[in-house]
Amino acid sequence: MRHKPIGPIAVGVVSLAAAALWPSGAESQPREPVYVGVRVCSECHEGPRAGHQFSIWRQSAHAKAFATLALPVSEEIARISGIPEPPHRARVCLGCHATGADSEEWERDETFRIEDGIQCETCHGPGSEYIDAAVMSDPQLAMERGLRMPDATQCMICHAPKGSHEAVLAGRPWEVGSAMQSIAHPKPREASAAAAVGSQGTEPLLGTSERRYAGVDRCALCHSGPGMGFQFSRWRMGPHARAYAVLATPAGYEMARRSGVAGDPQASYACLRCHATGAGFESASFEDDFDPRDGVQCESCHGAGADYSPEAVMLDKVAAKAAGLLQPSAEVCLSCHQQGHAGSPFDYEAAVARIAHPTRPAVAAGVNEPRYKTPVNLALTPDGRELWVACEASSSAVVIDTRTAEKVAEIGVGGQPHDVTFTPDGSIAYVTNRLDDSLSVIDVGSRQVVSTVEVGDEPHGVLTDRTGRRLFVLNSGQDSISVLDGETLEESKRLVASRVPWSLALSPDGGTMLVTNTLSRFTPPRTPPLSEITVVDMDRAVIADRVVVPDANLLQGVAWHPSGEYALTTMNRTKNLVPMTRLLQGWTITNGIAIVWRDGRVDQVLLDRPDIAFPDAADVALTPDGRYALVSSSGSDRVAIVDLDKLIGMLDAASAEERERVFPNHLAKSTEFVSSFVETEASPRGLAISPDSRTAYVANALDDSVTVIDLESSTAVRRIDLGGPREISQTRWGEILFHSADIAFRRQFSCHTCHPDGHVDGITYDIEPDGIGVDPVDNRTLRGIYDTAPFKWTGLNPSLQRQCGPRLSVFFTRLAPFAPDELAALERYITTIPRPPNRYRALGAPLTEAQRAGKRVFERTHASDGRRLAASERCVTCHPGPLYTDRQKHDVGTKGELDRSGLLDTPHLTNIYDSAPYLHDGRSVSLEEIWTRFNTYDQHGVTNDLTKDELNHLIEFLKTL
C-alpha cells in the first residue's frame, strides 16, 4: 500500500498487500516466508509512538547501501576483487548491499524493493509470516513465525574487515559497538511518544494538484543503472532523499520548535512544505505508488509527473513539456533553501553541482587501468597469410598480416578468449571465450562476428575435423568435449574428457584427435598424479582410448608429428608427495614433454637443465617438415627448439628401464636433443609455425606482442606489437611476477604453475612449515578470494601479502622473497583474478525444485526428527552468504592422521562445483563424500539424518552459490 495524503503515518495500520498473504486461525500452516520490504514494516514502525524507526533507518547507511553500488569506488572495489559483473548486478556485492538480493522472485512481495538497500528483514528475517500486527504483539508467536532478533555476530558477516574495501575506501575501521549505537532504533516510552506527537494537524491545505504526482519510484524505472548515470541512486544518496526522515531527528524537532511548530515535524505542513514532495495536496493528487516519505523527490523540481512519466512521452521533449515536465529553476530551490536552517547563505551554484545527475556516469578510478591484450593462443589461416591471436584481457582477436608482420585488425569477441581455429577452407574463425562459456563465430572475410554460440563451462581448445563438418570445443570447467555440427553449430553430443581438458590436436590423417587434460585424475590419497590424454575417434566422434601419463600433471599444449607416428604434449612432473624441501635437490617440479605414440605408449623427457629449469611448458608446435618441435616456457620467457631426430634417436637407443625410469627424471638429457633456447618477451604461450617450416610465432601473453622466430637461424627476429598500453600498471606488474619463475630456485616454477588460470592444480602438497610429512593440504583457488581472509587452511595468514611474503620464500621458492612493492603488486593481481559467474544460477534466476529443496536443508533449523539444531549444527551458520564463509576456524571432525590440528579455516563456497577435490587434504573427490564418508559424527553440520534425495538437493543448491 502506498500513501496518498501527506500526514502522519497511521501507526498500527498493516499493509493490505502483506495482510493478504497471511493465513489465519485454524487454517494457519507453516509457509515459506517472503520479503515484504521496509515500507510494510514502516506501517507500524514509523511516527513518534514508534520512535520514528523508519526515519532512523532511512537516514542510515543501510538505506543507501544499494545506491552506493553506483559509486565509482564500488566499481573499483569490484575490479580489484575480480568481480566481472558491475557491482549493482554482482551477487557478492548485493549480498551485503541489499536485502534479499539472492532470493527468487516469489520470495519478494510486490511491496519489496531491492533499491531500498539493507532493510529490516536482513536482520529480522523475511517478514510475511510475522509482520501482522496481531502476531507482532506476541513476541513468542512472532519468533515462531520467523522473526529474528540478531546479535552483532550477524553484522560481522558483512562488516568483518574486507581487504577490498579497505584498499579503496578511506575511513575509520568499523567498530561494532558504535555501529550498533548508530542504528539503534528503540521504541520510546509511551509518555514521551505522546509528547512527541503533540497536537499538530496536517489537513490538506492546497486542494488538489493540477497534475498528479507519480513518485520517485516511477522515475527510477528509467533513471537508474549505468546507462542513465545511476540517477536514482545518486538521488538516494543525497540529502533530498532523507529530507522527510530528518524531521524525526532531535535536531529536526528542535528546529521545528524554534520555528513555532509544536510536536511531530513530520505532521506539520510548515515543515513538510520543504521536506516532502507534494506536501499539502489532497490525496487525489497522488498516484498509488507515490510515497511522501521519500522526501524531496524528482517532482519537486521537475513538476508532478504522472502525465509525462511514460517513456513514450519523455522521449518527445515537446510532449513531455506539454505534459508538465519543468526545467528546474533557481526559484524552485530558493523557495526552500533561501530561508534554510543553516544560517549561512545558500550557494545555489554549489548546491546544484552537488546534486548534479548527468546521464553519463562518473568515471571510476579503475577505469583508468590500462586495458592490456594478453595474447594467449594463436593460429595461422590455412593459407598462412594471416595470424589470428586470441587476446584474453582485451576480449578480442587480433589479426596480423604475416607478410608485413603488422597488426591489421582487431575483432571484439567474448570474455577471456582463449583459443582460435579456422574451418578447413579458412572462411570462418572460431574463438572460445572462457569467461562467457561461448564460442564466437567470425566471418574471416568481413572480420565480423556472425554469431555467438553457447558451449560448456570455461571453453579452452577448439578445432574442427578435416572436413569442417564437426567442431570440437573443450569445456575445461566441465571436463567435457562439446561436439558441434559444423553447419548448424548445434551441439550434437558431449564427450567425457578427464579433468580440465585444455588443448587438442588432430592427427595428420585426420582420424584421431588428442586432448590434453591439465589436471590429474583423482588418485588415492598420498599417491602421485596420473594424467590422461583423451583420444577421440574422429570417424565416430567418440572416445577411443585414454592414454595415461603417470606421475605427470598440467598437460597443456599438444601437437602431432607430420608422420602421424607420435604427438608431443607439454607436462609437469610435480613431486607433491615429498616435502618441498626437495626443491634444493632441484626436482620438486620438473618440466618437459611427453611423447605419445600412436599405439598409446608414452615416453617422458625433461626440458630442464640442472642449473635452470624450463618452467610452465605451455605449448608445443612441430615444423611441418617434421624436424623440430618448439616448446614455450611461459615461466622463463623462452622457447626450446627440440631436434626431433635426436629426441627419437635417443629414445630408440635407450633401454626400457631408461625410458621408463631414468629419462622422465633426468635433468641433463635435454642437452642431447634441445638444439637451442630462444629468448622471447614476457610469458610466451601459444605457438604457430608457418607451412614452409621457416617461421614460428609465439604469443607473449604479458608483453602484448608476438615474437617472430626465424627457424633457419633459431633466433627471434621481430616483435609484433599488438597495440597494448605501454605503461605497466601495478596490477600488470603483479601479473608478470605471478607468471615468472624468477622467484624460484633454479626457476623451477611460478605462482601460475600451481594456479593455472588463477585456479587450482588439483593436487595435495606437503609444505614444510608444518613439519615434514605433516599437514598435507589441498591446493585452493585464487579466484575471488580477496575478502575471504584469513588464508591458508590453518587460517594463519591474515592477508595475501602475508601469505605470499617471506614465508613463501622460506618454504616454497627458496630464493629472496618478493620486495615490498613487488608483494603489493602481486597481491593486487591475485585479487583481480576473475571469479567466473556461477554456471548453475544467474542472479535472481529461479531455483529448480531440487535447488530450492536444497536451500531449505542448507538453512534448516531443525533436524528430520524435529530436534532443534544448535546454530553450530547448521550449514548456514559457518557458510553465510554472500561469500559463504564466516571466515572463522572450526573443527569439523576431519583431522587426519597426518594433521596436527582439526581446527581449520572455513572455505568459501563460491563456485564450489569447480574446485574438487574437497576438504583440507583433498580426501573428498566429490561434494557427496564430504557428508557420506567424512562426517561420521555430524561435526560438519548435522547431516546424517538426511535422506539420499535430501543430500542430493543440498548439493544442487551448493552448486548455485
Add this chain to the structure above:
Amino acid sequence: MRLLLIPSLLLAVLLAPAPLVTAEPPAATRPAGQDSDPGLPFIYTRWEQYTVEDGLPNDHIFAVKADGPWIWIGTEGGLARLDKRTGEIRSWTEEDGLPWRVVSAIDVNPLTAEVWLGLFGGGLVRFSGGRFDHFHQLNSGLVNDVVYGVCIENDNVWAATTAGASRYDTITGEWTIFTEKNAPMEEIWNYGCSFDDGKMYLGVWGSGVLEFDVATETWKDYLDPDGEMEIDLYRDDGIVHVITTGVSAVDGTFWATTYFGASRYDGRHWRGYFKKDSGAPSDFHNAIKARSANEAWFSTDKGLGVVADFPTDTWVVYTTDHRSHTGRAVVSRGGQVVETISMSPNLPHNYVLWTELDGDDVWVGTSKGLAHGIGKGYFPGLRRKPVKAQSVESSEIRGGE
C-alpha cells in the same frame, strides 16, 4: 566357442524357402483364424555357445548388450566384450579396474559410445575409452548400489536400483531420485527399465510398470487391476501382477514380465500370458526383450520363450535337454503345439536371465553361459512353408522329434 549346427539338409530346407515366398504378404498381417495354416515363424536353428572356456570371466550371465561389432556381457565375475568379427573375448575384472565384480545391467549410449554398467551391489559405472568412472551411493547421488537395470535416455542415465530409480544428467551432473516420495511407487524395488519414444518405463517389484513422460516429467502407473497376488481374476484387464521383473518398450507397445506371468500393452489393449493358456514355457520370468510390437523374447526359468507373432498368438520356446544333449524349438499357437523342431543344443542352460537382440541375431544369457542364435534369413511374423519343400522338410522335422 562351440558352433552347433543342425543337419545340413534341414538347414538347407529352412533357409531355402525364403526366396520362394517373398512375393507373399507377411503372414503376420493376416488376421488369425482366417487361414487354417498361417505359417510358421522363423526358427533359430544355428546356435553358438560361449562359456568360461571361451574366455568369459563367469558363466552366470546377467546382462548382454549389442554394440556394433561388439557384444558386452555382464557376468557374476566381471565384464566381457566379444568381438563378433574375430570371436575373441576380452574381459575386465576387479583386477583390471572394474569397481565391482557383478555386472547386472548394461546399456550403451549410441551417441558417445559410453558403456554404462549396473553393478549388483557396486553402483553404476561409465566405461569409456578404457576408463571406469565409478558412481556409487557414497561418492555420487546414486540412490543405492544394488543396480538391476541401466537405461540411456537422451543425455540422462537411469539406474533401476533396489531403493528407487536414479536419473543422472550427464551434462549438468545432477542426480534425481525417484521413490515413493515423488513417483507412484508402492514399492521402490526397481527391477528394470526401458526407454522408448520419449517415455521411460520402469519395472518395479511390487509396483507394476511405471511410465515417465520425459517431456512433461509426469508419471503414469500400471498396476494389477484386480489386486490379487495369487490369481489373475479378470483376463486381459491390465498387468497380470505387480511383482514386475522386466519391461521392454518398442513401437509404442510395452511388454512386461513378472514372476507370475507376463503382459503386453499397446496403449489401448492388454494381453496377459500364462503358461497354462499360452505357449509360455513358464510363469517365472527373469527378463523381457521386445523386438517389435509383435515379437518379444522372454527369459524364464524354464527356457527361452518367444511371442513370435502376436496377432496369431504364435510362440516358440527354445530349450536344451542336457541329458540327451539336444535342443529343440516348440512352436505353438493358442496354446497348442503346431511344430517341434529338433536341433543341437541351443541354450547352455534353460535358466535364462537375459536376452539381447542384435539385428537378426539373438544373444541369450543363461546361468551357465552365453548363447548366440544366428538369425540369417530371419523374417518377422509368419511364413507358409512352400509346398514342395515342405514335404521334405516336415518329415525331417518330425523325424527329429
